Amino acid sequence: MARLDLRKKLSILADAAKYDASCSSSGTSKRDSVGGRGIGSTEGMGICHAYTPDGRCVSLLKILLTNFCIYDCAYCINRASSNVERARFSVDEVVDLTLNFYRRNYIEGLFLSSGVIRNSDYTMEQLVLAAKTLREVHDFRGYIHLKLIPEADPKLVEMAGLYADRLSANIELPRDEALARLAPQKDVAVIKKAMGQVRLGVEAAKPGKRDKIKPPKFAPGGQSTQLIVGADGAPDTEILDRSASLYGGYGLRRVYYSAFSPIPDASSVLPLSKPPLMREHRLYQADWLMRFYGFSAPEIGEGTAGGMLDLAVDPKLAWALNRREQFPVDVNRAPREMLLRVPGLGVKAVDRIVSVRRYRTLRLEDVGRLTRSVDKVRPWITALDWTPGGLTDAADLRARVATGAPQQLSLF
């Protein structure tokens, strides 16, 4: 095979990696390079160094080590039976590219994944070697996200946790039956076992109160996974149940939802269409409700029709429209948990309201200054000088507050 030049390889292997939605560089331990031999820092909040016209953040150099793969997953651009051009980086090429990009302040670090070549252990060894070289040879202290090859030896997972900030293994398909059909070489049980190992590793690395010697670090940025939306017929409620189960079982930092997107050279098993971006957006909103607003998956399910989230209104609003007997909520008295359920009030706005109301009794105008849009919250709250009257129970409230039409799939 002719040797490909490095830029060509980069273009193939970045293209091959882009269907993984995760690019986050947040949530890891704080560190910098003062006193070190190299470069790199992580200061808590992740940094997005650029945005592509798909609105996605470019934080990490997200590439595959190779897109050769012995698996044949129907939804994947890199499946063995696809005709895409193949390439492979050497570990040194990955290390050099990462450092060259990092020095110029293009990226926060590396997100390295790979097609499975030869076998799982060999592939995972190569990923670990790249991370190890960056850390040990170059004293690189930026962010590293490594993809787990779930079938690999648990010892390799342990090593990966030593060098990486974040680890991830993708479930990809919300339905087990679909995974068996579309990804016949994958076993969801093996993926879950690997996630379980990561959770135990992260827990073991947390120093106890009386520990004098700190245990070795293990993936301080935790783990994440991805679910593809719209490839296997699973309705939103099933996807959210799956997420809740993953958050509970493996302490995941994030579940990413990736609208199934057209790929070059697609398999005949999965017909292509435009990616369901609005649906993906609603799932992220519902996910936020579960993680930060105290909603359970079944509660969100109450606001769905046929298991699907309403595309015209956000899931919190959909829930509130169904549960109007709970409203209006008095912003000057209601407990925090109830304020979090008010459509239009985010976590920050709620915290502000709770802190200000100790000093002032809030008027509608005050609420307006503490939140983004007072119009959104108006039907759902009472304040010193405001009561929504019949507005909360108005028959046409849904029509008044809905912003988009249900058939509108893309906002942009």
Next chain:
Amino acid sequence: MLASETDFDAWRTAAREMRLAGVEPAAARFVVEGAEASGQGGLFDEPPMVAHPPATPRHPQGGGERKEKGFSAPAAFVDLAREVILHRSADRFDLLYRLLWRLRDEPDLMKVISDPDVAEAMERAKTVSRASHKMKAFVRFRQVEDARGEAWVAWFEPPHRVLEKTAPFFQRRFPTMRWSILTPDGSAFWDGEQLAFGPPATRDMAPAEDEIEAFWKTYYASTFNPARLKVKAMKGEMAKGYWKNLPEAGLIPELVAASSVRTDVMVAKPAPEPNARFARVIAPDLHAARPTADAVPDDLSEVERGVQACRRCPLYRDATQGVCGEGPSGARLMIVGEQPGDQEDLAGQPFVGPAGGVLDAALEEAGIERADVYVTNAVKHFKHEPRGKRRLHKTPNAGEVQACRWWLDAERRLIRPRLVLALGATAGLAVLGRKPAVTKERGRALPLDDGSVGMVTVHPSYLLRLPNADSRAEARRGFVDDLIAARGLISRS
């Protein structure tokens, strides 16, 4: 008179003096050297004021007596003011002074974030903080060579005056590189040892290119998915004002223009023939090799494989794995628990969590080696309900117990224990085929269909749940007694 637009210390000193002198906000005026004055008043044209000693020991509200001298601004105000002063708006000094003025009579003012002045100041501080964050993101270094070797230079135009605030970030991140950041407001230099600031710069003082930029642009274009075009979302995070100094931003128009055609081509293209070249390397289909549901297992390893593939009830779906029994195949005693818990589900072994700890200690006290016992569960998958980042145990129902008896019966048939000890009612149901009254029947030998002996006792997690120490100790004694009784039965027979 302030030495520069961001001279916080001078502003602070002047503001303090004016506040103590009782200069009303409408009359206060701050002038930056070489810039237009702000405000309408003319304080600095008036006779010089007496300078007060800086920040006398702070005590809230001057101890009752409302003397101007005792007044001190809260730290929250000072921190906020440090940020707001970096905002490019001309009236920021006046806004801050107005807040300072009001703080004497409204000491809690900074906590009233719904107040228009406070809200405005916070909004500007947020804008500044965002500009600083975007500077961390969008500065692009280019490599140069000079007499001392390689160095790095960036040209950057921040929307607010955040250079000095943000430069230490680059120092922490790139301490082993020599770098300069040039901006229209001033410049920052790091020589490997010291951070220094210099005068405003111009674009032509920075290098015009860098050979790695071609790679960066390649990456940027390749990581973009044309089927997901969301230009508004991109502009929201990467405002157009930044584009001229971002090498990759030049690609945006063509990427946007070509996206719909690229997507249409992908969608319309008929599915291609599978690539034959790689077909021979495809890994084996795991699911084809699954054991069939009704194959009767002949040894424990077949039980293990069967449990992993089991779909007899839906519990497999949210569990990590099936957890089979553990212990010697010739064990005389088999202990049956209810179901694996959170820890067992992750480890794939029975009784390794908190209840396992209780069981191990009780076995030891009863004089039974755990290594001699076959320990298993009535139900092999963890039934639970997710609650945030935890999983709450749920008791398996009769149908699930019944479905899973297939595996427990196989284990009993293969191990042939003399005594099967069931921990709790659910395990009792699985072993006896009926739900026992645990407190009434515990510790007694109960004959089983296969000729072995059954016995029930409490589940160790019951001991963990008892709230008071006395009842816990008593229940534990009863549990150990039952284990001793079990030991008696297996050594007698």
